[in-house]
Amino acid sequence: MNNTTPTSVELVARAEALRSQLWEDAPEVDRTRRLTDRNFAAMRDAQLMQLFTPRRFGGLAADMRTYFEVTAALGRGCSSSAWVAGVLNAGNWMVAQFPEEAQREVWGADPLATSCSILQPTGEAEIVDGGIKLNGKWGYSSGSNHCDWAIVAYPSPNAVKPEMMLALVPMSDVEVEDTWFVTGMRGTGSNTIVARDLFVPDHRVLPLMPMFRGDNLDAPDAVHRTALAGVLPVSLMGSQIGAAEAALEFVIEKAPKRQITASTYSVQAQSVGFQVDLAEAATTIKAARLIGQQAADVLDEHAGQSHLPDETIRSGLRMDMAWAVKRANEGVDRLVTAHGTSAFGEFSPLQRIWRDTGIATRHAAFNIRISQEIYAKALLGLNPYEISFLV
Incomplete structure (x- = not known):
């Protein structure tokens, strides 16, 4: 991998180049209910999982049109593989909204790290010294078979300021229950993430709604x-x-x-x-x-x-x-x-x-x-x- 940032045309071409492999593996993806390891590795190695990783961490910070064209090109080979690529890039977009310390944890040692996200607030948290203690189950977590981090939602335990919150957690600290038994999009691995008494430090906790209100308009990328x-x-x-x-x-x-x-x-x-x-x-x-x-x-x-x-x-x-x-x-x-x-x-x-x-x-x-x-x-x-x- 060279240090030159690929153009949009180059990234779409990389996605197109994977089409025959994705198409070949699609029946197995459907049958086994997960992406093949070689499909995920091929998309990752082509930097197609770094579309929204900030440039300062070695990512591409590509635009939305590139994002659309890349996932469409991947979808012509395997829609589950393309879906996972779309979801994990979106998860990385959300990580880029967290404090710098959290971003360094995710990408400092591994610029290829990926993140899934679940916005249904089905967890609960207790405020503790330095952060929160998190419990809950989050279903339909697409990409959970292949990501390094997860962003999960929970209602704020702060009664004075009720709002929906997000917690950024390493996949090594949670369990994944195999619950995605459906008739279509079977390979997305949209399983259930489970956290039990998980400590999450303050720098990996973030309110959700500012991402909708335009509070991020001064972002570097x-x-x-x-x-x-x-x-x-x-x-x-x-x-x-x-x-x-x-x-x-x-x-x-x-x-x-x-x-x-x-x-x-x-x-x-x-x-x-x-x-x-x-x-x-x-x-x-x-x-x-x-x-x-x-x-x-x-x-x-x-x-x-x-x-x-x-x-x-x-x-x-x-x-x-x-x-x-x-x-x-x-x-x-x-x-x-x-x-x-x-x-x-x-x-x-x-x-x-x-x-x-x-x-x-x-x-x-x-x-x-x-x-x-x-x-x-x-x-x-x-x-x-x-x-x-x-x-």
């Missing part, structure tokens, strides 16, 4: 001036759009070789009905990509100006990204129907992509109804925070 509500959906969106694009390529490749049963068409490619489905799916997926790119660009533009977008823009971005993931899923669904029943054979990558996008589009970050309510309230001059803190 531009990308760390983005609001967390923008980072979170981008972290997951690229993997799904990339997966949909992979499904499209697969169906196009097979169309000149597959016949349509009980019809006079010797191959699918001759059928006007198939052509219409293909064109509709391709356009839907392309629209999802364009919306995703635009959302990332808007976040970069404001971060570069050290400016927090207003509530209407932020609410619109959440809506846009939920819409993009929903459209990617719809595109996959149309492709599976056009391809035919064999798409659901266990030998077919389409059934895996169909399951993956079906699960991902139902993630809380992409709840389309909640996103619509938030955006509509902002457009009407009402309070979107009545619906969710993810604005």
